[in-house]
Amino acid sequence: MASGIRFDKVSVAYGANTVLHSLDLTVEPGEVMALLGPSGSGKTTALRAVAGFVRPASGRVLIGDRDVTDLPPHRRGIGMVVQQYALFPHLRVEDNVAFGLRAQKVAKAEIPARVTEALEMTGMASYAKRYPRELSGGQQQRVAIARALAIRPGVLLLDEPLSALDAQLRSGML
Ligand SMILES: Nc1ncnc2c1ncn2[C@@H]1O[C@H](COP(=O)(O)OP(=O)(O)O)[C@@H](O)[C@H]1O
Ligand SMILES: [Mg+2]
Known part of the structure; x- marks a missing residue:
């Protein structure tokens, strides 16, 4: 089953360097979305936040209707x-x-x-x-x-x- 993804005001920082600034983004179930941007703009970081390899400094990540912000990667049902x-x-x-x-x-x-x-x-x-x-x-x-x-x-x-x-x-x- 395809699941939707939702970034709810997600900020991610590496040390003092904030890379995602309160990102709001919804991907509907079954939707294919591409993130475009120059090198270093935070595309990989956004994917890592969904997969659980970085933890947002603030905000929530939802998969389907489940808040996965605190779930480890292997419990998120994601292929990356x-x-x-x-x-x-x-x-x-x-x-x-x-x-x-x-x-x-x-x-x-x-x-x-x-x-x-x-x-x-x-x-x-x-x-x-x-x-x-x-x-x-x-x-x-x-x-x-x-x-x-x-x-x-x-x-x-x-x-x-x-x-x-x-x-x-x-x-x-x-
Ligand atoms: N593990 C890390 N530690 C510190 N800075 C990082 C780390 N990963 C990425 N960055 C920095 O975060 C910014 C965004 O990187 P990234 O998400 O990989 O961009 P993209 O995938 O769009 O090229 C870049 O400035 C990069 O140098
Ligand atoms: Mg990248």
Whole structure:
């Protein structure tokens, strides 16, 4: 189920540097929203606030009708692709994608099919046995997208998810 997101007067600061200034923003269920802005304007910070990797100095973050401001990231039902992919280097592609499913306690018998499904969506099914270091940047990025999709999250956050892909792959992935 898609969930809406609401920023309710959210301010985020790193030390003395306030990056988000009382941000009000609503994303409706099923809506796809893109944040555009120059480098350093706070796009990643806004996503981190939704995912729970930074805590607002003030304001609230809601997912659906739930106030998640004080919830840890793993309890927010979110899939996130971070800018630097953050694949686990010691895990094969298939285990990177399975990671969230195991954490969610998805039935063991169901995991291989879910992994394959997610890898097929990003055109990476034939790379399941590789390690991240054996992949190009664009391939790693597609594994990160597959990993986020595999858990079928209610909210999917993508931080410049197509940056390492060429024009043709980009339109396919969209
Ligand atoms: N962990 C951090 N500690 C201190 N400052 C940070 C940190 N992360 C980001 N910043 C600063 O916050 C501002 C916004 O960064 P960011 O949200 O990454 O912008 P964007 O994603 O739009 O490029 C920048 O000035 C950046 O230098
Ligand atoms: Mg960023």
